[in-house]
Amino acid sequence: xQDSVLxxxxxGGELSxxxxxxxxxxxxxxxxxxWSVRDPDAQEELVQQTFYLAFRNLERLSDPEKLESWxxxxxxxxxxxxHRSHGARKEEPLPADLEAAPPPxxxxxxASGDVxxxxxRLAGEHRTVLELRYRRGLSYSEIxxxxxxxVSTVRGRVHLARQALRQRLAQDREEE
Numbered sequence: 001x002q003d004s005v006l007x008x009x010x011x012g013g014e015l016s017x018x019x020x021x022x023x024x025x026x027x028x029x030x031x032x033x034x035w036s037v038r039d040p041d042a043q044e045e046l047v048q049q050t051f052y053l054a055f056r057n058l059e060r061l062s063d064p065e066k067l068e069s070w071x072x073x074x075x076x077x078x079x080x081x082x083h084r085s086h087g088a089r090k091e092e093p094l095p096a097d098l099e100a101a102p103p104p105x106x107x108x109x110x111a112s113g114d115v116x117x118x119x120x121r122l123a124g125e126h127r128t129v130l131e132l133r134y135r136r137g138l139s140y141s142e143i144x145x146x147x148x149x150x151v152s153t154v155r156g157r158v159h160l161a162r163q164a165l166r167q168r169l170a171q172d173r174e175e176e
Contacts (some may be wrong), residue, residue: 004064011059018058022051025068030077036079038150046082050075126161134159 001009001020010017026047033046053074061070132143140158144151 002065003067007058007061007064007067018051018055021054021067021071025071028068029071032072032075033079036076037082042082046075046078049078054077126164127156129154129157130161130165 003021003024006017006020010021028048029044029047033043033050037043039048050071061067076088085168128147129143132138132146138146140151140154143154143158149164
């Protein structure tokens with residue numbers, strides 16, 4: 001049965017047919033939401049919320065042929081609302097014992113000079129990832145868990161922080 005026929009029959013009073021809508025589109029909605037939200041409990045809640053909103057507002061669907069794209073739009077909106085209501089995760093403050101941790105080796109270009117003095121003058125995000133990675137010796141996945149971001153974000157932040165540190169070291173050397 002086509003989506004347009006299914007929608008017409010549901011709007012005509014055969015409410016139990018909405019289960020077919022759920023079965024037909026559940027996988028795609030879950031994929032979209034899983035891509036956007038990391039917490040499995042929140043994912044499940046957002047899938048249920050999407051289908052609930054679709055059921056309640058089915059009469060607002062202007063073109064039943066576009067049911068799937070309408071459902072995906074509702075799912076995207078639910079995920080965006082979830083992110084807005086839960087806010088951006090804030091970085092965890094660095095522990096007081098950070099200074100006591102033995103400094104792991106920095107990559108060769110960064111190992112010369114007073115690196116940590118220059119690193120201390122970097123932006124907070126750059127300073128944080130450099131200290132977690134090279135002073136604490138945490139892995140990318142450990143840093144990701146601590147900061148509440150994906151591992152790929154940590155890799156990018158470390159790369160940008162190292163670039164910023166190179167620039168800072170070059171500036172500091174020019175000033176001497």
